[in-house]
Each structure stands twice: as C-alpha cells, then as structure tokens.
Amino acid sequence: MVKGIAKRVVVVKSPDPRIFDEAIFIVKEDASKKSGVTNQEILRQAQGIAENYIRSQKVRRHWPRLSPAVYAIFGACATGLAWVLTAFML
Numbered sequence: 564m565v566k567g568i569a570k571r572v573v574v575v576k577s578p579d580p581r582i583f584d585e586a587i588f589i590v591k592e593d594a595s596k597k598s599g600v601t602n603q604e605i606l607r608q609a610q611g612i613a614e615n616y617i618r619s620q621k622v623r624r625h626w627p628r629l630s631p632a633v634y635a636i637f638g639a640c641a642t643g644l645a646w647v648l649t650a651f652m653l
Contacts, residue, residue: 573609579617586613 571590577583588609594600 573606575606575609575613577617578614582617582620586616588612 571592573588573590575586575588577585586609590605594605595602
C-alpha cells in the first residue's frame, strides 16, 4: 500500500553481503529538528547498527568443524577406554 507521505530513509550497504544486501532505516521527521542530530550522525548510527547486527549473527564455534565419522571414532575410543578402566577397577 502506498501513502502520499514522503519519508526520509537511510540505506546502508551491508559490511558482510553473505547475511544481507542492504538495510533501510526510516528516519523520524523531527529527528534533526528537535534533538539537533546532524545527517552525518544519523548515517553513522545506522552504519553502527548494521555492523553490530552482523557481529551478533556470526556464530563462533569453540570446536573445529569435523566430520561425523571423526566424532564417532572419538566416541568409540572413549567408550573403549571407559570399559578398560572399569575392568581394572573391579
């Protein structure tokens, strides 16, 4: 739906295009008039929000990505070790 009201928008290109292409921020009409914020500050804040979003979406893995077969072998070895230790303790 299109209304006859013009809005001020800020379009920020993504710092990491794998997550999103661009972000569109709709600026309040009285943002620069009432609070005395400059256009550069509005743009800087929009870029900061986009960069923070990118940082929050990146998943940091503590374990390296290994194939399921490697995890199965580790599990089998741990089970065998547990059996051996249990046998010696009896």
